[in-house]
Amino acid sequence: MTNPKDCSPVITVQGLRNSFGEQVVHENLDLTVCRGEILGVVGGSGTGKSVLMRSIIGLQRPDEGEVEVLGESMIDRDEDEAKNIRRRWGILFQNGALFSTLTVAENVEVPIREYFPYIDKQLMDEIASYKIAMSALPQDAGPKFPSELSGGMVKRAGLARALALDPELLFLDEPTAGLDPIAAASFDELILSLQKKLDLTVFLITHDLDTLYAICDRVAVLADKKVIAVGTIPELLALDHPWIQEYFNGPRGRAAADTAEEKVDA
Numbered sequence: 001m002t003n004p005k006d007c008s009p010v011i012t013v014q015g016l017r018n019s020f021g022e023q024v025v026h027e028n029l030d031l032t033v034c035r036g037e038i039l040g041v042v043g044g045s046g047t048g049k050s051v052l053m054r055s056i057i058g059l060q061r062p063d064e065g066e067v068e069v070l071g072e073s074m075i076d077r078d079e080d081e082a083k084n085i086r087r088r089w090g091i092l093f094q095n096g097a098l099f100s101t102l103t104v105a106e107n108v109e110v111p112i113r114e115y116f117p118y119i120d121k122q123l124m125d126e127i128a129s130y131k132i133a134m135s136a137l138p139q140d141a142g143p144k145f146p147s148e149l150s151g152g153m154v155k156r157a158g159l160a161r162a163l164a165l166d167p168e169l170l171f172l173d174e175p176t177a178g179l180d181p182i183a184a185a186s187f188d189e190l191i192l193s194l195q196k197k198l199d200l201t202v203f204l205i206t207h208d209l210d211t212l213y214a215i216c217d218r219v220a221v222l223a224d225k226k227v228i229a230v231g232t233i234p235e236l237l238a239l240d241h242p243w244i245q246e247y248f249n250g251p252r253g254r255a256a257a258d259t260a261e262e263k264v265d266a
């Protein structure tokens with residue numbers, strides 16, 4: 001499947017190979033993420049979605065292959081160069097990855113302090129409070145500790161921190177995992193509205209079929225150690241790969257498609 005004609009690549013992965021000892025996780029994996037799209041990444045458990053994300057953000061050194069993000073190669077960067085690139089993206093890890101001993105506002109301030117240590121306290125607090133509002137958290141969430149928040153609020157706090165440095169690119173690792181369907185749908189809507197407002201490119205790992213239907217422009221499918229297909233859901237449905245058919249045409253896939261259709265009709 002080819003990339004859209006007007007694709008301006010923000011992430012390009014070519015010939016990626018990752019292994020742990022004898023276990024080869026990726027072999028000859030290629031993927032392009034285009035500017036301004038929400039790309040969903042799906043695949044069975046253990047197919048290497050998180051390892052792929054770690055390779056893209058430079059946390060996992062591949063055995064082979066090229067990874068370019070925002071026009072810069074991610075392989076063998078020195079720390080200063082890597083830091084400059086990291087500043088241009090935000091990451092929401094699966095469990096929120098907040099510092100438990102810091103309040104929500106202090107968590108949001110962590111990346112700001114790292115990159116702009118000279119910003120005074122008042123401005124820092126104002127930026128944090130703005131990011132908290134953007135993530136649809138009530139302002140009284142700022143002084144709370146992560147242990148005082150619901151699961152949905154922890155995700156929003158993680159999102160507020162991911163947005164701290166006005167990123168161009170957002171990585172989301174299973175953002176709706178562990179949320180009830182209403183909280184998950186509202187988180188999807190939040191991501192979609194932020195993506196539009198901030199003109200973000202989003203790399204989104206998910207198992208959540210509703211999320212794929214609700215917000216993803218294209219979906220990349222990981223299987224057999226590589227990206228076996230990438231395209232819109234109708235494009236993927238036209239392929240007769242057994243995993244794709246089972247995933248999208250299984251009972252959960254059909255339920256998600258029905259929900260998406262009902263939303264369009266409403």
Ligand SMILES: Nc1ncnc2c1ncn2[C@@H]1O[C@H](COP(=O)(O)OP(=O)(O)OP(=O)(O)O)[C@@H](O)[C@H]1O
Nearest residue numbers: 020023025043044045046047048049050051052207
């Ligand atoms: N640091 C590591 N050391 C050894 N093996 C690892 C390491 N990280 C990941 N793996 C292995 O790589 C494979 C892919 O893992 P990964 O976490 O990327 O899968 P995934 O597709 O994200 O799975 P899930 O959907 O269950 O989260 C797994 O078999 C995992 O055990």
